[in-house]
Amino acid sequence: MDQLSAMRTFVRVVETGNFTRAAAALSIPKTTVTNLVQALEAHLRTRLLNRTTRRVTVTTDGALYYERAIQILSELDELDGSLTNSQAQPSGRLRVEMAGAFADTLVIPSLCDFYLRYPQIQLDIGVGDRLVDYLAENVDCALRGGTPTDQSLVTRKVGEIRLSCYAAPRYLEKFGMPQHPLDLTASHFCVGYLMVPSGKVFSMDFRRGDESHEIEPRYVVSVNDSRTYVKAAIAGMGVAISAPYFVKEAVEKGELVPVLTDWQCESIPLNIVYPRTRHLSNKVRVFVDWLVKLVHDLDKDSPAEERFTQAPAKMQRR
Incomplete structure (x- = not known):
């Protein structure tokens, strides 16, 4: 044996x-x-x-x-x-999970660069915001927004994403422009983001100077997928918060417009997570290092309103 x-x-x-x-x-x-x-x-x-x-x-x-x-x-x-590790070229299949917004706007557009650096790594990317069983599904790591509460996972911070508030013109024509975050609980509706696995709707945190408000969204629809969340906002289902980088195209087309622009939304951390019981292989290490540099470069090259920021994040998500 x-x-x-x-x-x-x-x-x-x-x-x-x-x-x-x-x-x-x-x-x-x-x-x-x-x-x-x-x-x-x-x-x-x-x-x-x-x-x-x-x-x-x-x-x-x-x-x-x-x-x-x-x-x-x-x-x-x-x-x-x-x-x-110092001599061998990383190789083999690497299974990564991430939300559709991260895949579409952050990772996929830059994958040619990763392939040129590490041509022997075969990437299997699972797209979605679902709860993952890392061990049963043989997932090596996941790119997640927010701080995981699962103590069995190891977390490495990649960056932080600043959030802003948006709504569709058709929504604003019907309900008007919100003037204060508290309007979102009184006379306006939001698109709810349903967090997995808690089943709770993502709260909206606003700050302006010394004034701050944590808003529990009043909604008629909630979703648990980041791309569907943006689509619901474009459809006029309510006010939504998103990274400017994720909604850039919709804003350029006039499908979404910024609202509550004099308020700052709480930023959220962007993390790579993997099971504590799984050895961090060389292929995972180089992928994480590549992501860290990718986010840093985007932050350096992007306009200020689109950047991944370094502001402290207090929210505990997912």
Whole structure:
């Protein structure tokens, strides 16, 4: 038995929840996964997993073995990486999740540059604002706006995004121009952004000098996707807050106009997150470093009203 392979296989079965997903994540046959786990159990003379036709659960011994195994494998990967990362060209598939707005306006337009730097990395980009099961879906990292509350995730800040307020001309023709943030709770409607997994609607924080207001939006529609959120605002469903960079085209076309321009909206952090139990591979490292530089360059080259800012962010999101 290759004990190291068996240990890695067992860890992946625990993380994904069944043998089929573990086999897919490891790109090996399911029978190989089964044989490796059985051989490991025989070697240790204890049962690590309880199996039924529907699910796989970890035994008490299995849970203890898993905790030690991930530490050993992480240290081994770190040791290997410390000797090879400086010489080896990053390669392999990299699975990244991000919101559609980030993909469309930030990452995709600059991907040719990333490919020229790292031609041996194959990027699989999942687009959406949904809640991700990083281990079961074999996701390496995600680009997220806001500070994750999940303590199992490691967070690295990439930058911050300043938000501004917008509405469609058709909405303003019907409801008029809001004059104060408190109007958004009294005589106006907003487009609600539904956060995953809390199910709460994103609050709007405004500040002008010493005056500040946290607004709980009054809405007739809420969505949980960033691109759909902008589309709803363009359709005249209410006032919305967004990064100027994300709505630049809509503003240029006259589909959205800035509102409450004498108020500053709270900025939100832009982070890369990944599971704490997963070793940060060289391909993830170079992708994160590339993103940090990309955001920095955009901040330097963009007009002031579109920049990723360095203002402190207080909001806890996602």
